Amino acid sequence: MTEFLQATVNGIATGAIYGLLALGFVIIYKSSEVLSFAQSGLMILGAFWVVYFSSVLALNFWLAVLLGVLLSALIGVAIERSMLRPMVGKPAFSVAILTIGLNIALTVIGFDLIGVEIRSLGDPWGIQKVEIGQLVVSQKDVATIVASVIVVGALLAFFRYSRFGLAMRATAIDQETALAQGIPVARVFAVAWAIAAGLATIAGVFLGAGTGVTAAIGVRAIRALPAAVIGGLDSIPGAIVGGLIVGLAEAYTVAYQAEYLGFLGQNFSTAVAYVVMFFVLLVRPYGIFGTREVVRV
C-alpha cells in the first residue's frame, strides 16, 4: 500500500507539471484556435531566465521566478504579435507548422543559453524530504503540487471573475461575436500566449528544482502534449486531468510494470503517455473533456 501511495504522490507531482504545460496548449488553442507546439521551447527558455536571475544575478529565488515568468510572458506576447498575428485567418495546418519551427528556434536559443552544464536554480527545496506517516515525499514534489493548485486556482478565478478573463472565455466561444461585442480579441490572443509562456516557465522551474536544469528538460516537456490531447484540447479542466492521468500512468508504470508486465521491457514509462493517448482517442476522439465538433453536411 505504501508503494502505491508513494507512486500516487510521485505521479500527482509529475502530472501537475504536465498539467501546467498542457494548460498552456489549451489556453492558446481555446483563445486563438492555434495548436501550439512551442511549449517545450518556451519552457527551456523560461527555466533559463530563472537560472539567470537566481544563479547568475544572485537574486532571491522567488524574485527570480517572478521575473522569469514576467520576462517569459513578454516574450510570449512578442511572439504572438510578430509571428502569430500575421497568420490570423491562415490555415490551421500552416500555423501549427509555424509553431513547430518556433519551438525549434526557441529550443536552440535555450540550449545555447543553458549550455552543456547542469545549471542550478537555487531553489529552497533541494533534495530535502518530508515524512507523512510511512510516506517519504520530497519537498520539491509537495511544492510542485501546492504551487500547481495555487496557479490553477488563480487561473480559474481569473477566467471566472475578472473582466478580461470573461472576455477570453467569450472569445473562446466565438471570436466574431466577441469582436462585435467590443472585446479586444487581438489582446486576448496576446494574453493567452503570455499566460502559456508563464505556465511553461513555472513547469520548467519544478522540472529542474533540486537537481538542476539541463537543456534536456525540453524532451520531457513533449509528454505534456499527450496530456493536453487526453484531456481535450479545448478544456482547461481537461488539461489538468490529462496531466494527472499521464503523470499517474508513468508513476504506476515505473512502480509496477517491471513486476507484472516485464515483457514490455525497460523504460516503458517514457512511452506510456502515448499508449494512454491512443486508447483515450479510440474511445473519445476529442479527449475526455474535449468539445465534440459538429459539422453540418
Added chain:
Amino acid sequence: MRRRWIRIGALLAALALLATACSQDDEAETTTTAAPATTAAPATTTTAAATETTAAAATTTAAPEPGVVFGKGVTAEPCPDGNPDNGCIYLGVISDLSDGPFAPLAIPATAGIVEFWNKVNADGGLNGFDIAITADNTVDAQYNPSAHVEGYVEIEPNILLLAQSLGTPQTQAALPQYIEDNMFAVPATWWSGWAFPETDGNGLVLETGVSYCLEAMNDVDFVVGQLGTDFTYAVVGFPGDFGGDVAAGIAHAAGEYGLGDPVFQLTQVPLSAGGDVSEAVSQILATSPDVVFITTGPGELAQTMGGVFGAGGTALFIGTHPSWNPGLVAQEALLPALQAAYFQSGFMPTWFGESAGHDAARAAADAVGQDPNEWFLIGWASQYVVKALIEAGIGNGDITREGLVAAREQLTDVSFDGMLPNASYVGDANDVAPRESLINQVDPAAPGGTVNAAPMFVGPTAAAYDFSAPCFVP
C-alpha cells in the same frame, strides 16, 4: 506585409541580442563554455589553409623535411599562426561540443587536446612540422552516429588523423571508413574492444587508459575492500558499450567474489534522448541496494541521486569516470549526498597530480583561463600516443597515413610524461592493455571538485582477468 517582416526581424534581433548578452555573462561564470572558443580560436585565420590542405591530397616529398614523405592532411606550408619554417599537420576532432550526454566532458577534453598541440607548436613543433586543429576540421556530432560519419567524410581529405573520435557507437559506425582511409583515431570512449585488432581496425584506434570493463572490476574490488562481500548491488547504465562494458566487468568481478546477481540491472536512456531517471530511482528505493554502480552522464547521476536521497533512500554510488563533472559541485542541494555517498572511478590522477605532464597541462590551462577539470587532463594525455606515432613516422621518413600504419609497430613504450604509466600499443591485449584505475571522492574545495580516495591500483580481479576478447560486444 513589410511591417510584419520588420516586426519579425526586430523580435529575432532582440532575442539574439539577449542571448548574446546572457551568454557572455555565462562565460564569465563557467569555464567549460569558454572551451569551444579555445577550440575554434585557431580557425580564425585558417580557412584558406584548410582548403589548401584539401588540394594537397597527393603524396609529395616537398619541404620542410627533405626525405619525409607526406600526403593527405599535411602541407609543406606553415600552419596558420604557426612556425614559419615548419610544415603543417592537420588533425581532426569529432566530438560533442554543444549537445549530447557527454558534451560537458567533451568540451574541456577537446580544449585539452588543442592546448597540448599548442604547447608542442610553441616548443618548436615536431621535427619540422606544426600541428593544427582548425574549426573546419572540428565536427560537433552531438553524439549522433550519422552526424559523426557525415562529419568524418567531410573532413577526411583535410586531415592526417583524428585527434578525437567520441563515442563507441559513433566510432564503430565510422570504423569501416577509417579502415578504408587508414585513418588513426583517438577514441573518447573506453570500450574494451579497442584493445583488439579485430574490433579496432587493426590498431587504428589509439586508446589511452584503462577500459570501462577493467575499471569496473577495480570498482568492485574497491567496494569489496570497503564493505567485504556481504552487500547487495544494482547496476544502472547507458545502453550500448558504455553501460554494457561496465556491466560485464561488474558481472565478472561479482562472480569471482560470489556476490550473486544484482538486485536489478537497468538500462538508463540518456536524458537528452528522452530518458527519465524515475525508473532507476523507483527501483533503487524499492530494492534498497547497498551499492549502485552507475554508468551514465553527470545529469543522470545528479537526478538519480537527487531522486533517491530526496525520497529518503540511500545507497553508495560508484560512478565510472564519465559520470562526474565539476559542474556538479555547484548543485548545493545535492552536494552533501555526493560527498557522503558517491565515488568516481577513473584513470587520471586529479588536477593536482604530480607529474611533468600535469605541470604542463596545468600551465597551459592557466594560460587560457581553463578552470581545473579532469577532462582537460584526459584530453591532453590522450595526445601523447599521437605525438609518439607522428614522431615515429617522421623518424621513418614517412608521415603518409600508410607510413603511420607502419610506424605504429614502434609504439612499444609510449610516455605520458608521468600522467599515466608508460604504455605499449604493440602486442597481445592481455599483456599490454592498461589495468590501473583509481577512485576519487567529491571535495568541493578541491580544484576539479574531487580528491583521490584510492590511488592508481590494479585490483586482484582485474589483475587475474584473462583479457583475450572484448568484455562486451554491442
